[in-house]
Amino acid sequence: MATATEEPRTRHDAGARAGTPAISLEQISKAYRSGGEDVQAVRGIDLRIEQGEFFSLLGPSGCGKTTTMRMVAGFESPTSGTVRLHGDDVTGVAPHRRDVNMVFQSYALFPHMTVFDNVAFGLRRKREASGEIRRKVAEALELVELNGRERTKPGRLSGGQQQRVALARALVNRPSALLLDEPLGALDLKLRQAMQMELKRIQRDVGITFVYVTHDQGEALTMSDRIAVMNGGRVEQLGTPAEVYERPATRFTAGFIGTSNLLSGTVAGRSGEVATVRIEGAGEVRASCDAPAGARVDLTVRPEKIAMEAEEPAGDRARLAGTVTEVVYLGSATHYTVRLGDGSEVVVFRQNASDAASAAERGETVWVSWRPEHAYALPG
Amino acid sequence: MTTATETGPGAPDAGASATGSVRRPRGARRRPDWGKYFTWTVLCWLFAPIAFMVVFSFNDIAGRHNVTWEGFTLRWYSDAFAYPDLNVALLNTVTIAVLTMLIAGFLGTLLGLALGRYRFLGQSATNLVMFSAISAPEVVLGASLLSMFLTMNLAVGYWTILIAHVMFSVSFVAITVRARVLTMDPSVEEAARDLGATPLTTFRLVTLPLLVPAITSGGLIAFALSVDDFIITSFVSGSTQTFPLWIWGSTRVGIPPQVNVMGTLIFGLGVLLAVANTVLARRRSR
């Protein structure tokens, strides 16, 4: 950094700059022109993805995840905003000049080349020595447990193996970040779960920044260091899996990640962090909320935080009475739906432990309760 | 040929009934396999003219008319090039066909890529012209090409035949290439760019190899169309002879068996090309 004029543009030097995020997006927007009309795919995203992080973009189909990723890779240019890789502005730079690699959902392997040639493709473009290429390809194939298949054409591999080749082909270049666009979407459930663990292990081993696009909240929660929840071209919430799950910041996040119960009420009074919220027709509960008295709020409570009993619980737990309307037995747990006095329904998850209190039946009157700090008021 | 028609349907049927008793319930075994008979009938129908051409290239005729079987000889093969005009005509046909294949292959590939990949002004018009070039009656095409060449003051002959052949066969290459481009996963090329390949390298190492099967089959169609063409060629040939034109000219005085010999050789070459193409395709996919 001292001699800025002869600063090399290679990634290792750039990456060494302390505190510089691997990827930063500054007010990125993207509008596609289609059929004479502008489709606003991404509407002003700000993100800083740190070196070595496993970062997920999570959101429903069509929310702009792929578009965001393609702007990082260089396949789309933003309508406005700046893309930086290790602090360098790469906004107008062509994909083959960017030090990031992508794993496509369709794998996009070269069908006319062997596994070896597929994996060696990037190294050959950098004109590395052939001995070096052979060593690195072997290493990459070892990492994805595909050594011995060098001479095979991709068409003769299973979906899971093709996925691994695609991964090796990108990783072998040691990019400063690896972009994965729903890479497990085409695999069946069992394989997908195995590959989730596998990806996490590989990421930990190689220490490369992973940016992972998915619409599967379970996948994002299991694998990520941080998650950006996207909706309608915007980032709704940014945080660790626990933060995003435990404290959803918006109605959308609460609904999209896991199951959550929404209760509408009015703030009746407050003492410090905790407010008393009146739910018309059901009763009053205490919840953490900073809205002023008289304001209308939506409370959210996760189903596993709710206890269900036949008798009214003692203590300072928030509690409401209701009737069981649905019982779904799921083996390790049972999901109950309870209708409250105001007609709204809450879902309660209960583990089927051997010492669990006797299960509730449909039509039974029960009390649902939770600790006040487990219910949050959502803005808007 | 005659033996093929007799043993053809018989042999597979015998095989089927031998294994059929094991695999199939008793009632179903007797039902004749109509699909198989139908297939063989169609195949015989398709190959009968070719078989006659091959058989009559060995016909030991005395006079000018090669229409009735008079005995076996190899004399026409050793005497294949007895007619200098026919040799010139055949050479013209083959060189024009090869040039047509190369030029139409090249232009058709570019056209097919453009039509499949990009949106541009005049795209639908280009599509329309391409399909109408295929469906327009050859007589009309031939006549209008002739008047075009005359208006342009081009001397009709070898080169106008080549221009005409490229013109009518380029659409076939373009259409096969376009179909391939449309079904190709665009992210395969993006992956190449992503891995550091320049646009040109991407085309050379990824796009082109993936298009090779389509270009080859388009080129082979162009070759076949060119070898075959009579109607359009007859309008724009001037005094230049091609193989089909020469045969047409000699029908009045009787077609010599050398024509059958050359036809057989061309057919054999075609079969060889087709087999080579299949073998290469199989090797590629391995």
Ligand SMILES: Nc1ncnc2c1ncn2[C@@H]1O[C@H](COP(=O)(O)OP(=O)(O)O)[C@@H](O)[C@H]1O
């Ligand atoms: N090439 C394109 N042309 C026009 N609209 C597009 C294009 N790509 C994506 N879109 C639109 O942009 C929005 C976001 O798409 P995308 O980024 O693919 O979402 P996601 O990956 O989250 O499913 C969608 O409404 C989609 O229809």
Ligand SMILES: [Mg+2]
């Ligand atoms: Mg997508």
